[in-house]
Amino acid sequence: MTVQPAYDASPESLALIATTIARTVGARIHELRARGVDVAAAKSSAVDIVTEADREAERIITEALREARPNDGVVGEEGTGIEGTTGITWVVDPIDGTVNYLYNLPMYTVSIAATVADATAYADGRRAIAGAVYNPSSDEMFEAFEGGGARLNGSPITPTGNTDLATSLVATGFGYTVERRTMQGEIAHRLLPQVRDIRRLGSAANDLCMVACGRVDAYYEIGLQPWDYAAGVLIATEAGVTIIGAHDNQAPGEPFMFVGDAGLVHTLRTQVLGA
Secondary structure (H helix, E strand, O other), rough: OOOOOOOOOHHHHHHHHHHHHHHHHHHHHHHHHHHHEEEHHHHHOOOEEEEEHHHHHHHHHHHHHHHOOOOOEEOOOOOOOEEEEEEOOEEEEEEEEEHHHHHOOOOOOEEEEEEEEEOOOOOEEEEEEEEEEOOOOOOEEEEEEOOOEEOOOOOOOOOOOOOOOOOEEEOOOOOOOOOHHHHHOOOHHHHHHHEEEEOOOOHHHHHHHHHHHHOOOEEEEEEEEOOHHHHHHHHHHOOOOEEOOOOOOOOOOOEEEEEEEOOOHHHHHHHOOOO
């Protein structure tokens, strides 16, 4: 079936849908966390978990999106896969930072993005045109729509603009398999002497927003999935951040994503890849 794009809603309107649903679901998972966490299953390894709250949150998001935009597609981390007919697909991470959620570390987010097909944009072949990342613990709503800038709780945000790797605070994340963690540990060992410091905050969507609002200077990671970054990359890009892949002719996402000032990301990439 050939799907023709049908932009029957502006990116700004789609961003409003994303923020409204993210706030509602964020309040729900915050409420559930206060009652305790039930681990439902493991995924890539025994330490890569999904909770009952992840599944409930994805169900609520999907139902709300289907009500607001019944002909759009929906892709969720916990298995939702609905094909749409409008050219718009919502990419959803109901709880990004599930291990933080398990331990009640207040750095987990709801990430919702409206995307369109774009073979050159990111590794999954989609580009976000509207998105929201909400941290219910801090009541911080990051949101953006294409061409409209990025905001935190309604106020415009900008990155630090730091172009000096030696004075940069760099965020990253680690995977859950032994092989992936071994590689990432070797990269961190190589990079740490070259930067101000490294932060591992536990949520890729949050990391992207931290660069966007200037709380860290840069971010890199290997092995991100579309739901990890769909909303966050739009927020970062609209804030003025540059995002690149492992090579100039390779879209960011998988295997690598490097995020920061245009004058910094290529240097960061060189140090991370050891080139």
